[in-house]
Amino acid sequence: MHVLLLLDNNLVKVNYKVQMIEDCNIVSGDDCIAVKSGWDEYGIKFGMPSQHIVIRRLICVSPDSAMIALGSEMSGGIQDVRAENLTAIDTESAVRIKTAVGRGGYVKDIFVKGMNLNNMKYVFWITGSYGSHADNDFDPKALPDISGINYKDVIADYCNYTAKLEGIPNDPFTGICISNVSITNSDMKKLQWNCTDVEGFSSNVSPVPYELLSQKEEKKFDCPFPDEKLPIESVMLKTCSFKSV
Template sequence: MWRFGLSLIICFHLWMKCCIGADHVETCSGIVPMRNRSGRISIADFGGVGNGETLNTKAFRAAINEIERLKRVGGTLLYIPAGVYLTETFNLTSHMTLFLAKDAVIKASQDTINWPLVNPLPTYGRGRERPGGRYISFIHGDGLQDVIITGENGTIEGQGAVWWNMWRQRTLKFTRPNLVEFMNSKEIIISNLIFKNSPFWNIHPVYCSNVVIQNVTILAPRDSPNTDGIDPDSSSNICIEDLYVSTGDDLVAVKSGWDEYGIAYGRPSSNITIRRLTGSSPFAGIAIGSEVSGGVQNILVEHVNLYNMGFGIHIKTNIGRGGFIKNITFFDIYMENVRTGIRIAGNVGDHPDDKFDPNAISVVKGINITLVLGKKVLQPGMIHGFKGCPFTGICLSNVNMNDQAPVGNRRNDPWQCSDVTGAAIGVSPLPCAELTSAAQAGECVLFPFELD
């Protein structure tokens, strides 16, 4: 038996070096190919003026209507030249590319009074922040196919401060708008752009499939509320890579619906890759949840660098969520100056109303966390499952967070665990007894080595 185990380790080591070693750079290109459009128009052709003061809403809407009318084979590119183009919200159409030239900025109007409302998402049952509908995203797409938003590192600027202040002052009537949202769409590419100061979440693909988000920068102040970077939501076949994100909330958060509404809709988030992310936030680097009522499965997170974080890895759910979180892999994660390195918790997140089922418990199993280095980490880990329904298959390998940040004249407790089973090998400081018991080791296949 030991020879079989050793052979398995050697084979896995060779596979890792071949597939994700330093000489091999994986990309998202196979999911959605970048297309060269057969037609091209400019926002200037429709009266667009990039002086930062003229309102360009009519120009954007007219240009996109023209793309839809033309229905060119191969689609049409809408070119945004250098300049600052102030506009209200606008909807995209299928088979188009929105291309921002170098020094081009699309800036959201701050006219919140006339911002359009849309229905709440069926997986949430109401607005995420407030009852009722929600403000439409600044750039929006619903039921689309083959859409590209790209450029030469141009900027999409949300001017979110007015929305943040409404949230802080409790004058917000409906849920704030996302910066970019795609619903019920497929074959989407977002690349080579800067996203700044979103009113709420930055990029939100929901009920989508085959989405690529790559080579983007996402920025918002650390005190900006709920400015998540990217939130794949009840979506599948998503690739997120080569990012710098510094916001006021989770850098990437995978979701799938809220309590009884997400359970009823039943659409999981699955087959998602997140790689080569660098970022900073007072909340989480990579989050799963807490809205996981439709289920989350088959997630790979690799080659991530996190600085000045609240949490490095945060997997979160709550009583009433239902759904599942399973087959989640984290590999090669570096974190520095972090409050909690790894948190997996069943008591996080609020509820849309009081109609949730207290017996709807999320099944959490098959969480593999391998090759993690943490420096100046206040608390290495907290793992708390549900009483009577523990988290299972929590597998830690080569996790070193021994360089703990001091708390006054002492160091914090290394690990806290309850209602969890799994195994750990090569973990420092020594993790909970629940993960070091020989009786639990069969739940995991662990690999006690580091890549060359």
Template sequence: MFRKGNGLRSFNLTKPPHSLLGERRRHNRDSGIISVAYCRPTAVVRTRNRPPWRATRSLINGHNLTDVVITGNNGVIDGQGSIWWEWFRSRKLNYSRPHLVEFTDSQDIVISNLSFLNSPAWSIHPVYCSNVIVQNITIQTSPDSPFTDGIVPDSSSNMCIEDCSISVGHDAIALKSGWDGYGISYARPTTEIQITKVALQSAAGAALAFGSEMSGGISDVRAEQLYIYNSSTGVSFRTTLGRGGFVEKTVISNSVLENVREAIRFDGHSGGHPDDHYDPSEIPIIRKITLKSIVGSNISVAGTFQASKTIPSRLSASPISILR
């Protein structure tokens, strides 16, 4: 259900007809499954915190909306992403891959009681959004699916992610806020984020990632009661010279890591630049990061710190127990 202006409209994802953006959909009414085989490329997409690029429109998308509810009785939205992963690996795509859900410049959004499977790229991507609740959501993609992130808050604020299970090929939850000068000039941080009671699995990325596109800033993040399992990295902070921005006022607590190759990672040399217009003097800042009451078992590496000497960082960690 969404409202724009004085109008009120609603849609039910478990009943036809559908007016979602895409073609050749297959709908199983009895099982409550929506499968999507193909989405149409759009023209150039322009945002304020990234350079222009050509993209395929996301399955469920909206701009400048208020009061959006996407919910179901444990229904399934299957993005049929395997063909997109194949095209991505073979470099046959002229456009970036679509996400399953993407909203821009919108507020008061609730996404709940659904399973999102096999997204071509990211599953849930709010950009410049506020007052967002993601609750009781399951997200799954194949472990070898390339760069398939789960939930990606991007220059968004006042967001709650709770009671979710996410198992993906790359980052399970990734906080972002713009890329280099584009994010710096727009200066809209991702802030006031609450993450609680989530199970996270990341095959090749991090269960919980900050950056590397964080030029608009990331602050006031509270993550607790995380269960991170069978993952490449548990918690990752990524940035690089020329990125600018900051990650600060973040607390990660009361969490458990099991069978994780690398529990915590700080990387000051992560990610490239969208073009040659970045300013190498824009130095990112990582500060006021607190990790506490975290227990890990069967961890290969407790922590990796690859920060540049020119990137200020401050970490507080107590108590943490890591067992091999």
């Protein structure tokens, strides 16, 4: 297990199997929370996924980065991340996925609900061309699997762009679900949905998504969020105090 938790208005990084972050206020010049699992061929070989992670009741300020970033070092896999009750102010993006050709691995079964965002550049941002590599020995045929990405119950005000969702040619990102979203933009003349090489569905979303995320208005639905609790959520933390004499 490799862990760096710098709370009190600093960056939180999570590697491998730290499982719950809650009730944090973070101001950062980078991602407020970054979930990673290894870089290119080294992450693939080590094969230790970051999974079963709970993030909730988070307030983030990060003008140049994300509230929560998944990747870009995700070659060991990231799965089953549950994030809820999130607030971002003056932040570049909300829950961002970063990957690239050569990473391999996967980011899948990501569940996000209850985001309140104010003064953002992007509400939804998934990047398939996050380019740098550890060295020149990465496998250019190692394509990442990005699937089962779910966002629901989002209110965002004063945003520049609704979404930039860029998959990888011949390796589309699939199973993207977005529901119950209301976004006001600072300039509605801009292209609000910039989507390439992605597949998914949406319901009750304003502004209306690009056709690659087909809107099913005839039958509204909610994107899934797991009901069952993870074991970490049942752990009872004890408080203690001491008096120096």
